[in-house]
Amino acid sequence: MKITFEAKSGHKQDAFVVFVAEDGKLDFFDKKMKVAVKRSMQAAAFSGKKGAILAIPGLAETNTSYIIVVGLGKLQDLKLNDFEKIGSALVKELNARKAVSAQVIFCDKLKNIAEDEAVSRMATGMLLNSYRFDKYMTKKLKEKKSTLKSVRFIVKSAPAARKKFDTSRKVTDAVFLTRDLVSEAPNILYPKSFADIIRRELSPLGIEVKILNRKDLKKLGMGALLSVGQGSVREEKLVTMQYRGGKKNQKNIAFVGKGVTFDTGGISLKPGAGMEKMKYDMAGAAVVTGLMKVLAARRAKANVIGIVALAENMPSGSAARPGDIVKTMSGQTVEIHNTDAEGRMVLCDALWYVQEKFKPSHIVDLATLTGSIVIALGSEYAGMFSNDEQLPLHLISAGKEVGEELWQMPLNEVWDKAIDSTVADMKNIGGGREAGSSTAAHFLKRFIQKGVTWAHLDIAGMAWVNKERTSVPKGASGFGVRLLDRYVAEYCEK
Ligand code: BES
Ligand code: ZN
Ligand code: ZN
DSSP, rough: EEEEEEOOOOOOOEEEEEEEESSSOOOOSSSHHHHOOOOOOOOOOHOTTTTTTEEEEGGGGGGEEEEEEEEEOOGGGGGGGHHHHHHHHHHHHHHTTTSEEEEOOOOOOOOOOHHHHHHHHHHHHHTTTOOOOTTTTTTSHHHHSOOOEEEEEOOTHHHHHHHHHHHHHHHHHHHHHHHHHSSSSSTTHHHHHHHHHHHHHHHGOOOOOEEOHHHHHHHHOHHHHHHHOOOOOOOOOEEEEEESOOOOOOOOOOEEEEEEEEEEEEOOOOOSGGGEEEEGGGHHHHHHHHHHHHHHHTOOSSSEEEEEEEEEEOSSSSSTTOOOEETTTTSSSSEEEETTTTTTHHHHHHHHHHHHHHSEEEEEEEEEEOOOHHHTTTTOOOOEEOOOSSHHHOOOHHHHTTTEEEEOOOHHHHHHTTTOSSSSEEEOSSSSSTHHHHHHHHHTTTOTTTTEEEEEEEEEETTTTOOTOOOSSEEEEEEEEEHHHHIIIIIIII
């Protein structure tokens, strides 16, 4: 979708979009248009409530198929987030009306928000909500596809808005990469093809991409990661992405992603119904990939390591069994009790590796780790666990700004004890079903070295949305890219 910002109104468009505030004046149409629109608004009893939309078809006076009037509510109550919501709703409306081009005329005087920020944020919502994964649709394309091809914003502060949106566009591109990866079918996206995409996408941006294969992982002693991939004909991979945008002496921060390209559960097989969804069990890795892309694209002033552990969890004659004992790279041993608790197995070796090799001061890992977090928090919050006090506050605050919210969950020694094994250092699940997300987090915590600040984000309920949200059409959300980009921008760049 082409989005431009201009100071002057242009030629004919399929739709004109205008705004009405409850406490504002209608002074932004040309005269004839204004009278006609005013009358339609009165007839429809449209008062300009925040987010309300009135679509007026084919007024003779306006030389356009639709005028879309969008309510802003009271100007003083408007927040930056509201503009994203409006943009997101607007693109849906325009597509429903089959508009191909639209002109958004924005001339209201805002109270507490800079116009360029507001407009750029609105454009971001439009763009994010126009995402479709339709590359395999050979039929019925017309009804499903976005029709909207170009949007022209008419604003006084066009150059400033253009500049703001330039950065947003980089973030959006990264979110789309993440969504594409998460949406991709598991016969197409598996560890090797995923690693190849990472190299292709990120190397040109100056990120150093290294792919470790089975032989390397064996040499490093990553028995846990290897145990997950051993039932699959697809070889597991560990990919590191190094971006150096900070000063030489600036410490690395690391982002680690679970990349199970398909999770059948292995020998502890999952039920059949809904299993196709487990293609998105690599969402953590996809978020890390997208995040690295935006950080490099906008030349973030930080030294950042991205690392993804990629494996396919399959049942087969060579698959790991419940009862198997494996040695992790850290030297700690794990008794496998459930082969469906494989996320922590791939992550623990990746976590250890990144600490040994890159000595990061901070680590944030992302994983579609547990069903329990979906039960606890639904699809409103990702669960967060941390060994630090400040890091969670920073992450929560960054998340609020972009509408990707986190809820901190507890760690407790009792749940650490719950993963002790009688024959190895630990087992890969807790006792019963109690506090399943916390026992999983404690498993990871056993692989965090002294002095390292760590947060674990369980995004199982957020990576895929069944009900559309602001800026997120149904399907892969890309949850985490915007949040972590903000976190880096606000708290890690010097
Ligand atoms: N990939 C799943 C978790 C998941 C569930 C992600 C729902 C997205 C939506 C994970 O590997 C898993 O199977 N976890 C088990 C752990 C259990 C065996 C201790 C779970 O949560 O049931
Ligand atoms: Zn699993
Ligand atoms: Zn899984």
